[in-house]
Amino acid sequence: MTKEKIVHIAEAFGGGVLSMLTYLANHAASAGVDVTVLHSIRPETPSDFSKLFRPDVKLVHVDMVREVNVRRDLRSVRALVRHLRDCRPTAIHLHSSKAGVLGRIAARIAAPHATVLYSPHGLSFLRGDVSRTKQFAYLSFERIAARIGGTIVACSGGELDEINGKVRAKSAVLVENGVNVAEIPPRRTRDDRKIVIGMSGRASFQKNHEAFVQLADKLHGSDVEFLWIGGNANEIPESARRQAVACSGWVTRERALALTSELDIYVQTSRWEGMPVALIEAQVAGIPAVVTNVVGNRDVVTHGLTGYVASTADEMVEYLATLRDNRRLREQIGKAARNRAIQRFSMSAIFRQWQALYGLGPDEPLVDTRDFEPVTADHVKA
16 A cells, blocks of 8 residues: 655745644644655744654755745746655645645646645735735736646635635635644633733734734723733834833743733734634633634634624724623633634644545544644744
């Protein structure tokens, strides 16, 4: 029997993409599947990323760049072709838009019979930090790449709707992001009477940390604290009251999860998303969330049941104030969030769907459905 071989290709080797990649690679490797990760390095890539993977997952650096660069992109395709020919994979999993384009070209050349899956992890043409011209260019790239082949795997229902409505791919399916439930501590009751409202992640236009600071300016008080997990004071806009937000600075992933468990309310102010892992983790911890009304956020949070989805800044203030002033409501929503998130986002259940997509049939070893315990990552994921 030929051993199944999965190759992951990732240019966006950091943040939520890296989190999902480690879960998927480690789960498959734990079942005896041959797993190789072809990756580039980004500024946000943790220096100790190799510790996140099982020793039997092969890590191979391939130079890829985020922006379009014809000369470097051609070199990247050649390198990918060479490695794919060496690996001879039965399944190829592409992560984020650049790897999605380059990987499908390389797969068509080097592994035409392999199953090809592409996870956008947030569609590039939904980015709010680029011009409409660039958005259209990104959409055009997605449409062209979709014609090359493969199946697009959306991580949220909203993302799948965008793919079906705009990319018009021949094959698109939904597999939501999952998390290792066992490693996420449940919300911890504190002795003090303060309300702690927090967010987790890096400073970026996408995550819109400025909006979080503005919320703190309006709602901060002697009994209400705002905590930015992973943020630094020098990243807070000069115009804001810096004392309104406490910043943890760089922390390990284990510490980030511990800090999240001490929050009373979680906030996600993103301008766009795929399906944010940090938000899922907060819901698993049993923390009510107030989030912006964008793809990904509104897919995780059920409005009025596990949190609130706000369409305006004023609505965010209103929902935060409502939760701030009603402890019983916070506990009720937090309990519902935890119960639903554990059922819905457990990686052990999610991976069964990936197992089918990878073509790991009944003759292959069954993946251990218990949550895999990865090595603690020394970084904060976005």
